[in-house]
Amino acid sequence: MAQVLVVEDDDRIRPLVVRALGERGYAVSSAPTGMAGLQQAVEERPDLVVLDLGLPDVDGTQVLAMIRAVSQVPVIIASARDDDPSLVAALDAGADDYVVKPFSTAQLEARIRAVLRRSGSGAAPRADVVVGDLVVDPAARRVTLAGEHVELSPREFDLLRHLAERAGTVVTKRELLTEVWHQPWGGSDKTVDVHLSWLRRKLGESAAAPRYLHSVRGVGVRLEAPEAPVRPEAPEAPG
Known part of the structure; x- marks a missing residue:
């Protein structure tokens, strides 16, 4: 659509x-x-x-x-x-x-x-972007986390979509300002930091305890799925 x-x-x-x-x-x-x-x-x-x-x-x-x-x-x-x-x-x-x-x-x-x-626009629906339990639907501009709807502002959605489409890759704040805020000749990194903070809160995490959004000091931010918890091996049955 x-x-x-x-x-x-x-x-x-x-x-x-x-x-x-x-x-x-x-x-x-x-x-x-x-x-x-x-x-x-x-x-x-x-x-x-x-x-x-x-x-x-x-x-x-x-x-x-x-x-x-x-x-x-x-x-x-x-x-x-x-x-x-x-x-x-x-x-x-x-x-x-x-x-x-x-x-x-x-x-x-x-x-x-x-x-x-x-x-070539609108010819086919844009596929969902799935990262772990996070699902970004570009066509409906809708985000769910573990099946629950996440209410985002238009800018927060664009930011999350940009990061999700590059999952596992470090994205610089300069790229985010250019691609999400359309400010190729200026703009404050603080703008990105504030929106990332809001986004983390809505995803139920924080900079100190990240799950999906990981800051890379001096470079940018990387979105990736949380690692599955390591389960302890069951003890061997006595022979």
Whole structure:
């Protein structure tokens, strides 16, 4: 099931598009402004974004440029006119396709299917990542530990998924800032430390008594399954 983010300020159009795509099997979220849409695109990592150009806070073309600075998620532009110069600018800036308002749900879905096919996104469900009793479901953005649901914030989920997909490997804080926080040119290691602390608490462990998350001093952090307890050998029966 592909995840679609709809960035649209019109309170009449937005819920209609969300409901229509949801009825056709998509997981849909929405945002009414450009900056809210940008934040959700970064945090939720959807498979595709439907982006209106006429947003109240930031021009849609600028939003696209900001999305493209941190992500290659496919973007379909929604425009009121097919000869709008801003539509041409958006396509030049990296938009994958466009629809002209008013559009039908069937037309929008056809564009979504075509773009996802070209990009390879949403073609197949993303497999669960399993590390010991920890299961990370990227498609549903759900985590369970020993069968129990673990409630995580969007950032905590992205952090855990990134580490779980590299289980057994030491991941540097710089990589985490780049890949999870999308801050390749800066950012504080303290940000990573705080989120790791929250994540440990929700996984029922601590830095002093780690089970899954192991800090490597001066390098980063490694996620791995806890070692099975060593069982003492049974004494041999007397001969």
